[in-house]
Amino acid sequence: MEIIKKIFQDKFAKTAFLVLAILYAVILFADFIAPYSSGYSNRNLSYAPPSKIYTINEKGKLSLPYTYNYVREYDENLMQTVFKEDKSTKYFIKPFAKAEGYKIAGIIPTHRHLFGVREGGEIHLLGTDINGRDVFSRLLFGGRISMTIGFLALFIVFPIGLLYGGISGYMGGLLDILMMRFAEAIMAIPSFYLLIILAAILPSGMTSTQRFMLIVIILAMIGWAGFARVVRGMVLSIKEEDFVQAERVMGASKLRIILKHILPQTTSYVIIAITLSVPSYILAESGLSFLGLGIQQPDASWGNMLKEAQEFTNILYRPWLLAPGGLIFIAVLSFNILGDAIRDILDPKSIVRK
Amino acid sequence: MDNPENKTSDIKGKPAFSTFKFIIKRILQTIPLLIIVSMISFFIIRLAPIDPLAELRLNPSISQETLDKEVHRLKLDKPIYIQYLSWAVSFVKGDLGYTSAGEKVSTKLKERIPNTLLLTTIVIFMTWIVGIPLGIFAAIKKETAWDRILTVISSIGMAIPSFFFAILLLIFAVKTGWFPVGGLTSYNYNEMSLCGKFLDLTKHLILPVTVLFTISLSGLQRQMRANMLEVLDSDYVKFARAKGLSEFKVVFKHALRNAVNPMITLLGFEFAGLLSGAALTEYVFQFPGLGRLILEAVMKSDINLVMASLMMGTIMLILGNLLADILLMITDPRIRTGAADGNH
Numbered sequence: 213m214e215i216i217k218k219i220f221q222d223k224f225a226k227t228a229f230l231v232l233a234i235l236y237a238v239i240l241f242a243d244f245i246a247p248y249s250s251g252y253s254n255r256n257l258s259y260a261p262p263s264k265i266y267t268i269n270e271k272g273k274l275s276l277p278y279t280y281n282y283v284r285e286y287d288e289n290l291m292q293t294v295f296k297e298d299k300s301t302k303y304f305i306k307p308f309a310k311a312e313g314y315k316i317a318g319i320i321p322t323h324r325h326l327f328g329v330r331e332g333g334e335i336h337l338l339g340t341d342i343n344g345r346d347v348f349s350r351l352l353f354g355g356r357i358s359m360t361i362g363f364l365a366l367f368i369v370f371p372i373g374l375l376y377g378g379i380s381g382y383m384g385g386l387l388d389i390l391m392m393r394f395a396e397a398i399m400a401i402p403s404f405y406l407l408i409i410l411a412a413i414l415p416s417g418m419t420s421t422q423r424f425m426l427i428v429i430i431l432a433m434i435g436w437a438g439f440a441r442v443v444r445g446m447v448l449s450i451k452e453e454d455f456v457q458a459e460r461v462m463g464a465s466k467l468r469i470i471l472k473h474i475l476p477q478t479t480s481y482v483i484i485a486i487t488l489s490v491p492s493y494i495l496a497e498s499g500l501s502f503l504g505l506g507i508q509q510p511d512a513s514w515g516n517m518l519k520e521a522q523e524f525t526n527i528l529y530r531p532w533l534l535a536p537g538g539l540i541f542i543a544v545l546s547f548n549i550l551g552d553a554i555r556d557i558l559d560p561k562s563i564v565r566k
Numbered sequence: 567m568d569n570p571e572n573k574t575s576d577i578k579g580k581p582a583f584s585t586f587k588f589i590i591k592r593i594l595q596t597i598p599l600l601i602i603v604s605m606i607s608f609f610i611i612r613l614a615p616i617d618p619l620a621e622l623r624l625n626p627s628i629s630q631e632t633l634d635k636e637v638h639r640l641k642l643d644k645p646i647y648i649q650y651l652s653w654a655v656s657f658v659k660g661d662l663g664y665t666s667a668g669e670k671v672s673t674k675l676k677e678r679i680p681n682t683l684l685l686t687t688i689v690i691f692m693t694w695i696v697g698i699p700l701g702i703f704a705a706i707k708k709e710t711a712w713d714r715i716l717t718v719i720s721s722i723g724m725a726i727p728s729f730f731f732a733i734l735l736l737i738f739a740v741k742t743g744w745f746p747v748g749g750l751t752s753y754n755y756n757e758m759s760l761c762g763k764f765l766d767l768t769k770h771l772i773l774p775v776t777v778l779f780t781i782s783l784s785g786l787q788r789q790m791r792a793n794m795l796e797v798l799d800s801d802y803v804k805f806a807r808a809k810g811l812s813e814f815k816v817v818f819k820h821a822l823r824n825a826v827n828p829m830i831t832l833l834g835f836e837f838a839g840l841l842s843g844a845a846l847t848e849y850v851f852q853f854p855g856l857g858r859l860i861l862e863a864v865m866k867s868d869i870n871l872v873m874a875s876l877m878m879g880t881i882m883l884i885l886g887n888l889l890a891d892i893l894l895m896i897t898d899p900r901i902r903t904g905a906a907d908g909n910h
Contacts, residue, residue, distance in 0.1 A: 393599065402842050402879040402883055404842030406607075408860070409860075412864040412867070498729075537727065541725050542725075544724075548721055
């Protein structure tokens with residue numbers, strides 16, 4: 213592929229591409245990489261700090277990496293619960309350790325995880341949340357939702373936007389005016405206001421899959437109008453071209469001309485718009501879930517994991533709960549850099565931007 | 567248009583009239599837009615499976631009689647188009663109804679809108695003061711270390727989620743104790759002197775302004791850089807350079823004017839983005855603005871309040887775009903003469 217070759221010539225774009233590739237690989241194999249399932253919880257370990265991993269043992273010698281379990285104690289001087297390491301038992305970190313069962317690709321059942329400790333031990337690379345759930349594992353499972361919801365929304369936005377803009381631009385006249393006024397009206401509502409209202413009217417008591425799909429649809433309802441308007445503008449100029457006129461003279465139907473001849477001309481714009489708009493959907497989902505209107509517990513998404521950061525004590529004393537914010541940042545940054553690079557490659561007019 | 571005499575008359579004689587006509591036309595265009603928006607939002611909210619009286623129904627001290635009165639007042643017993651019409655009539659009259667807590671919606675809005683406007687105006691003002699020069703600077707220093715650094719910083723600014731950044735700043739504020747956390751004014755605001763009031767307001771505004779400023783600055787800086795590069799690449803700038811004008815004159819006298827025009831169009835979009843971004847920022851900082859109001863209203867399913875604040879947000883957005891258009895017309899003569907309408 214020409215595009216990928218060119219991406220690899222640019223240092224920044226290459227890094228961004230690799231980061232995204234790693235992120236997607238990690239969330240794809242989340243079951244395997246995460247030591248716990250997203251629902252696993254240890255009620256005795258709520259808000260435990262990240263496990264410390266030792267590679268030098270108490271005699272000062274190099275050792276295989278091991279960790280200790282945390283025990284919760286109440287410190288009467290400090291008047292709060294503290295976590296102390298139980299130094300009596302060492303738990304070595306084993307590759308391909310046996311733990312909770314899952315199915316590889318949903319088919320092959322197995323108990324092996326990338327790493328883990330023997331039974332009785334606990335390893336929490338990024339600590340635990342209020343329910344004693346492993347933050348690291350939930351981060352990976354949450355990524356599945358946060359990193360795919362944008363793409364899924366785009367699968368709805370683009371067909372609708374293309375068709376809407378295509379019909380509006382090609383037909384012209386009263387239909388065009390009506391369709392564009394409607395699109396403009398959607399754009400005139402502050403998008404985040406519309407987003408929270410739509411999310412708030414979702415009935416409660418849906419399964420998590422239903423809720424996920426509806427959030428995707430809601431995100432799509434915000435984005436299509438702006439896209440349709442740009443497509444219409446492009447169609448207006450394309451429809452004057454000779455090949456379209458020729459097609460019309462030959463008696464092709466309007467829908468055929470729009471779908472087969474006009475819309476394919478917008479491909480490079482569509483590719484640019486897709487990569488540049490994925491980040492805004494990731495941000496919108498995380499914002500929505502942060503407010504408690506998006507993906508709901510017990511499902512994990514980066515936004516709803518950050519919901520815990522709304523409490524002062526959490527952000528001050530449990531900084532590991534902020535980890536999802538870092539990942540959102542990395543994902544969005546990578547998409548932005550990649551999107552810029554793809555635009556420079558596909559749109560020669562913007563070469564000055566380089 | 568080729569006749570020079572014609573051109574001068576265009577610039578000297580017509581503007582006052584065409585400016586006026588243009589503004590009237592734009593204002594008239596917003597009316598159908600507002601009607602469609604109100605219909606969309608009304609039907610979304612009313613057709614939703616939420617009970618606007620749920621809170622009242624759960625309250626044992628509220629009698630069936632009062633409930634019936636509420637049903638009658640909100641016209642919940644009538645078909646939906648009648649509900650819409652009665653809502654629209656009272657909205658136009660300026661009667662926005664009552665919140666579920668019994669307060670007047672209009673008082674609530676009067677309290678919150680100025681705060682959000684204050685916040686967004688400061689942010690827009692600051693981003694322009696900083697972003698435009700930075701954009702020009704990056705364009706002039708294209709492909710130098712400076713440009714690279716600015717690109718990296720602006721990419722970071724664009725990628726950080728507003729609410730996450732707000733949380734980080736909150737940690738900072740709590741740890742250092744330098745800034746008050748939450749709200750817009752201190753509890754003893756009314757007893758302060760004018761100077762003290764100003765200082766107090768500033769202190770409360772610094773954090774939310776910083777969040778929104780950082781996020782919108784990046785986009786503005788990048789856009790300005792791109793515009794400037796495009797203009798610097800154009801023939802008339804090359805010609806100005808060939809004439810032997812100083813680089814300063816080329817950039818600030820010739821290139822700048824044309825590079826800034828597209829930015830004015832963006833001003834409307836920036837305002838829209840700020841209204842949305844402000845909602846989350848206001849929420850994290852407990853800032854008493856429109857965004858937080860609508861959020862609270864949504865959580866309580868307070869229909870009158872949601873409807874009214876949604877309409878107000880939309881009106882603010884449309885007015886913002888209108889202002890940007892008028893400003894653009896003042897700075898760009900092509901719009902006045904209709905040359906930019908496609909019939910050049």
